Amino acid sequence: MSDIEDGAQLVRLSGAALGFDAGEPLWEALDLTVRPGEFVAVLGANGSGKTTLLRCLLGMQPLSAGTISVLGKSPTAARREVGYVPQQRRFDPLTPVRARDLVGYGYDGHQWGLPVLSRRQRRERIDAALAEVGATRFADAPASRLSGGQQQLLRIAQALACDPRLLLCDEPLLSLDLHHQREVCAVVDRRRRDHDTGVVFVTHEINPVLPYADRVLYLAGGRFTIGPVDEVMTSQTLTRLYGSPVDVLKVRGQLVVVGIPDHPVHHSSSEPHDEPHDEPHDEAPESAGPS
Amino acid sequence: MSWDKVFNFTDYSELLPLVHNSLLAGLILGIVGGLISTFVVMRDLPFAVHGISELSFAGASGFLLLGLNVVAGSLVGSLGAAILIGLLGVRARDRNSWIGVLMPFGLGLGVLFLALYEGRAANKFGLLTGQIVAIDTPALSWLAVISVIVVVVMLLIWRPLSFASTDPEVAQARGIPLGPLSLLFMVLLGLVVAMSVQVVGALLVLSIVVTPGAAAVRLASTTAGATVLSILFATVSMIGGILLALGSSVPISPYVTTISFAIYLACRLIAAARGRSRVF
Numbered sequence: 003m004s005d006i007e008d009g010a011q012l013v014r015l016s017g018a019a020l021g022f023d024a025g026e027p028l029w030e031a032l033d034l035t036v037r038p039g040e041f042v043a044v045l046g047a048n049g050s051g052k053t054t055l056l057r058c059l060l061g062m063q064p065l066s067a068g069t070i071s072v073l074g075k076s077p078t079a080a081r082r083e084v085g086y087v088p089q090q091r092r093f094d095p096l097t098p099v100r101a102r103d104l105v106g107y108g109y110d111g112h113q114w115g116l117p118v119l120s121r122r123q124r125r126e127r128i129d130a131a132l133a134e135v136g137a138t139r140f141a142d143a144p145a146s147r148l149s150g151g152q153q154q155l156l157r158i159a160q161a162l163a164c165d166p167r168l169l170l171c172d173e174p175l176l177s178l179d180l181h182h183q184r185e186v187c188a189v190v191d192r193r194r195r196d197h198d199t200g201v202v203f204v205t206h207e208i209n210p211v212l213p214y215a216d217r218v219l220y221l222a223g224g225r226f227t228i229g230p231v232d233e234v235m236t237s238q239t240l241t242r243l244y245g246s247p248v249d250v251l252k253v254r255g256q257l258v259v260v261g262i263p264d265h266p267v268h269h270s271s272s273e274p275h276d277e278p279h280d281e282p283h284d285e286a287p288e289s290a291g292p293s
Numbered sequence: 294m295s296w297d298k299v300f301n302f303t304d305y306s307e308l309l310p311l312v313h314n315s316l317l318a319g320l321i322l323g324i325v326g327g328l329i330s331t332f333v334v335m336r337d338l339p340f341a342v343h344g345i346s347e348l349s350f351a352g353a354s355g356f357l358l359l360g361l362n363v364v365a366g367s368l369v370g371s372l373g374a375a376i377l378i379g380l381l382g383v384r385a386r387d388r389n390s391w392i393g394v395l396m397p398f399g400l401g402l403g404v405l406f407l408a409l410y411e412g413r414a415a416n417k418f419g420l421l422t423g424q425i426v427a428i429d430t431p432a433l434s435w436l437a438v439i440s441v442i443v444v445v446v447m448l449l450i451w452r453p454l455s456f457a458s459t460d461p462e463v464a465q466a467r468g469i470p471l472g473p474l475s476l477l478f479m480v481l482l483g484l485v486v487a488m489s490v491q492v493v494g495a496l497l498v499l500s501i502v503v504t505p506g507a508a509a510v511r512l513a514s515t516t517a518g519a520t521v522l523s524i525l526f527a528t529v530s531m532i533g534g535i536l537l538a539l540g541s542s543v544p545i546s547p548y549v550t551t552i553s554f555a556i557y558l559a560c561r562l563i564a565a566a567r568g569r570s571r572v573f
Contacts, residue, residue, distance in 0.1 A: 060466045078468070086466040096510045097335065098519040099459050111456035112467045115449050144514045160463070 011035045011074070012168045012200035013059060018068035020054055026224055027066065028054055034219060034228065038167070039198040041191065043211045043231075046221035047262055052204040055221070056172050059202065060086060073167055080168075082112075085161030085199075089173035090154045093146040101148065101156050102141045105131050108160035131159040135189045151182030158189055169193065171203045175210060183210040190214070208235070209256045222262075235259075301540035308539050315545075318428045318436055319535050322492055322501060323528030325440045328447055329485050330506030330527060331519045332478065335458040337385060339503045341378050341479070344392035345486045348374030348399035350495035353420050354406035363420070364435055368487045374399065375483030379476040403495075423494035423546040436488055443481050454478060455516045492531075493546050500550040501527055508560035526556045 013036035021027030028051030036042050044052050057063035058070060061077030072080040085108070093099070105128045110117065117124070132141050135155045140148060145156065154174055161169060169190065175183045191214040194201050205211055218234040220227045222243045227234050234240075235257055240248040248261045333342060352370020353363045374395060382388025407417045428436075447454075457464040457471055465471050482502075489498040505526035506519070513519035534549030 061468075062465065081466075081468045086463060088460075088462050088466070091462075093459070097459055098331070098510045098513045098516050099455075100514050103455075103515055104459070107452075107456040107460065107464070108467075111452050111464065112469050113452055117452075157463070 010037065012038055012040075012072070013202065014069075014071045015058075016069050018058070018065050018070060020051060020058065020063070021066045029221055029224055029226055030067065032068070032226060036168070036200045036202060038200055039194050041194055041201045041203065041211075041214050041216050042219060043208075043215035043217070044202060044204040044219045044221065045206075045208060046226075050221040050223065052221055053172055056086075056170050056202065056204055059170055060084065082164065083167050085164060085166035085169045087154075087157050087161045087169065087171040087174045089176045090150050090157075090178060092150065093153070095146045097144075097146045099145050100141075101137060101143050101145050101152075102128050102132065104145050104156050105137075105159045105163050108163035127163060127165075131163040134162055134193065135159045136185075151178050151185065154178060154182065154186055155189065158186065158193075162193060165197075166199060168200045168202070171201065171205075173204055173206065175205055175207045180210070183207060187211055187214055208259070212257065298542045300537070303540065305540060312535060312539060314428045314430065314433050315535050316532060318433055318492055319531035320528060321433075321436050321440045322489060323531040324524055325443050325485050326489060326501035326531075327505045327509075327524030327527035328444065328520060329482060330502055330504075330523045331509055331516065332454060332458055332506070333482065333503055334506040334510055335516070336475075336478070338482070339499065339507075340389055340392050341375075341382075342482065342486060342499055342502050344378060344396045344399075345371050345374045345483055346490055346495045346498040347396045347403070349483075349487050349490045349498075350420055351399040351403040351406070353490060353495075354403045354410070354417070357412070357417075357420070358406045358410045364432060364487070364491060367420075367490050368484070370399065371487035371490070372480060372483040375479040375486070376476070379479035383472070383475075419494065419544075420490065421494045421496050423492060423497060423544050423549075428492070432491065436491070439484050439488055443484055446477070446481055450474065450477065459516075493549055494544075497546045497550055500553040501531065504553040504557050505530070508557040511560045511564040526553070530556065 013034060015032055015034040018032040018034075019027045019030035021030070032055075034042075044055060046052050054063060058065055059072055059077055061072075061081060070077060073083055074080075106124065108131070109124060109127050129138070129141070132138050135158050137152065137155045137159055140152060145153065148156070157174070171190065174186055174190075178186065187210045190201055190203065193199050203211055203215070212231055212235075215231050217228060218231050220234050220240070220243060222240075223245070225243055227239055227243050229239075235250050237248060237250045240250060240259065240262075244263055246261070246263045248259060251258045251260060333339060349367045349371035352373070353367035356366025356369070357363050377395065378388060378392060382391040403420075407420075410417060453464070453469045453474060456467070457469050457474055461471055485502060486498055489501050493501055505523040508526055509519040509523035513522050530549050530553040533552045534545050537548040538545035
């Protein structure tokens with residue numbers, strides 16, 4: 003069933019739709035492919051279904067229509083070869099876990115029974131993942147004592163510990179300062195260049211990913227646009243997508259999106275509640291850039 | 294009052310052989326209680342432990358009234374509560390109110406059964422505050438068998454359980470079945486609580502199944518390290534409590550809980566001195 007073309011695509015969604023019982027679908031007729039080494043940024047307002055899209059790719063949420071394949075298999079079957087980076091969330095200060103233990107979970111945390119693999123092999127793999135994100139110097143520190151930025155680098159190292167062919171990142175930049183946002187993006191970019199790992203990167207912050215994104219999937223009010231950054235991030239495209247005037251401005255080399263409506267015109271009925279992070283500044287410009 | 298009732302070490306060498314079984318029971322309980330305790334703390338389940346132990350008390354007193362095996366009754370109550378809490382209380386807030394609803398009902402049933410029971414009063418009191426001197430060889434064998442089951446299953450689920458207890462969201466994304474794993478852990482917890490009720494009594498189970506873990510996570514930086522410390526703390530509390538209680542005429546529970554509490558305080562102080570956290 004998997005032809006040659008299928009194998010070359012890390013992600014293949016066709017005619018995909020996702021809706022919950024009540025209301026209109028979050029998105030529908032979505033076609034998306036991700037090639038090895040490609041960096042796809044997924045943008046859009048809160049409630050546009052970005053996180054839900056990732057949940058579908060992880061096999062945690064079935065589509066309501068269409069087909070999905072990850073690494074040429076079902077999302078559930080592909081899970082072992084997919085790295086997942088969640089949004090930054092602090093660990094409880096009393097969690098008895100070191101940085102390297104956290105990375106170790108990404109390597110064999112899903113395995114039942116007692117470890118049969120050699121400890122040396124495990125250690126080498128964890129050290130390599132820590133080095134890949136530049137976290138070697140705090141490898142033995144308690145994870146809960148590290149800064150938000152350091153914890154986020156560890157989450158990436160954890161996702162890389164299984165040597166994934168596809169990396170799914172869900173708002174990994176949230177609540178990080180600009181310096182760490184850039185560091186996280188650069189680490190992810192280096193990974194996909196060195197290892198041909200495909201990247202699907204869900205984010206609110208446009209500017210840190212702009213230098214790296216090959217394509218942008220922009221979700222808004224049940225509709226979407228896919229294309230290169232300079233085609234999607236224009237006043238014309240976003241105005242058409244949102245159905246009301248939106249301006250994309252370039253200020254000091256940073257993109258600023260102004261005028262995103264609270265409720266896109268054709269999707270005003272019910273507020274979708276798929277995204278766990280409720281951000282108060284929903285209608286604010288999508289990125290503030292450095293001030 | 295006379296301190297002789299609390300501490301009395303005359304005829305100690307003659308008394309020691311009499312508590313041979315109790316010491317073994319204390320050792321077994323220290324190991325499994327400590328083992329599970331770290332995860333009880335990491336998974337934020339101390340209140341669940343309390344709820345399960347009250348239901349375990351209800352089961353035991355019900356079986357006592359009916360003239361059946363008290364250990365079996367304790368297991369029935371404990372496992373029933375653990376499974377109900379595991380199934381109905383998936384989210385922390387749900388879980389806590391559900392336990393708060395379940396617990397007084399269990400306790401009420403227990404009080405009813407004991408009020409109707411016409412046998413020895415010591416049997417009644419022991420279920421709440423401990424009766425380790427009453428451990429006979431068959432009961433000890435039961436403890437040993439259940440402990441082996443708990444230890445083996447804990448080792449088999451060790452890695453996914455650690456992962457899921459630290460970072461459930463990512464663990465789920467990696468394909469770890471959080472629901473079944475959590476339920477399985479609750480069943481193990483139910484087994485350990487039922488064992489502890491036999492020894493320290495329903496009211497004081499927390500000192501074996503919660504306090505050692507809460508103390509250990511203040512000092513250890515790895516899950517394995519915390520578990521080793523926690524086992525050590527639980528075992529010292531149990532064995533120490535039994536040995537101190539030997540010559541006295543009070544139950545062992547106050548000794549066990551006091552040692553356990555002192556260890557916890559010491560761990561907080563040491564952690565504060567190392568600058569890892571504040572004392573209060």
